[in-house]
Amino acid sequence: MDNTQLPKVLVVDDEVKMCFTLRKLLELSHFQVEVAHDGLEAMDKVKSFHPQCVLLDIRMPNSNGYEVLQEIKKISPDTVVIMTTAVASDDSRDQCMQAGAYDYLTKPVNFQTLLEKIEGSLKITLKKA
Numbered sequence: 001m002d003n004t005q006l007p008k009v010l011v012v013d014d015e016v017k018m019c020f021t022l023r024k025l026l027e028l029s030h031f032q033v034e035v036a037h038d039g040l041e042a043m044d045k046v047k048s049f050h051p052q053c054v055l056l057d058i059r060m061p062n063s064n065g066y067e068v069l070q071e072i073k074k075i076s077p078d079t080v081v082i083m084t085t086a087v088a089s090d091d092s093r094d095q096c097m098q099a100g101a102y103d104y105l106t107k108p109v110n111f112q113t114l115l116e117k118i119e120g121s122l123k124i125t126l127k128k129a
Contacts, residue, residue, distance in 0.1 A: 006032040007122050010051035012042040012068065013084070014060045022055065025111055031118075039063030039071075046072055051079060053118050056101075058085040058092065066096060073100040080121035084109055 009031045011022045019035040026033045034049045036042040040062045046054065054072060058065035069081050083096045086107040093104045102121045105114065 004032075006030055007053070008032045008034070008049060008051040009118060010034050010036060010042065010045050010049060010054045012036045012039075012045075012054060012060070012065070013057040014038060015057075018057075022114075026118075029115055039065070039068040042068050043071055043075075046076060046079065050076070053080045053082065053121055055082050055084060055114070055118075058083055058096070059087065066092075066099065069096060069099050069101055080124070082114075082117055082121065 009026055011019050011026070011033060012035070013019050014037050016037065019037065023033045023035055034045050034051065036045045038061050042054070042056070045051070056065045056068060065083060065085075069083065072079055072081055080102045081100065083101045083104045084107055085092065085104070088104075088106040096104050103117050105117070
C-alpha cells in the first residue's frame with residue numbers, strides 16, 4: 001500500500017514533543033500523518049490535508065480546541081475528532097461531545113488506547129464513504 005492509500009490523521013497539539021512522538025508512532029502503525037501546533041494551523045491542514053481523523057488538544061494558543069472542533073465540524077462534518085487534554089473536567093467533556101467529538105481522552109494518553117479509538121472511528125467513517 002502506498003502512502004496515498006493510508007488513512008490520514010492530523011495531530012494538533014502545541015507541545016512539539018507530543019506531536020513528534022505521536023507522528024512517529026502513528027506512521028509506524030500505517031497512517032499518513034500531519035501535525036499542527038495551534039488552531040489556525042489546524043484549520044489550514046484540515047482544508048489542505050483532508051484527514052479522516054483529528055487528534056485535537058483542548059488547550060492551545062490562537063483558539064482553543066473546542067473552537068477548532070466546532071470549525072472542523074462546520075467544514076468537514078464526517079471528520080472524526082478525538083479530543084485530548086491534560087486538564088479534564090466533566091463540563092469540558094460534555095461540551096466537546098455535544099459539539100461532535102468522537103471521544104475525549106486525558107493525558108498522558110495510552111498509545112494502545114488511542115490507536116484503538118482511531119481505528120474504531122475510521123471503521124465508522126470508511127463505512128459512510
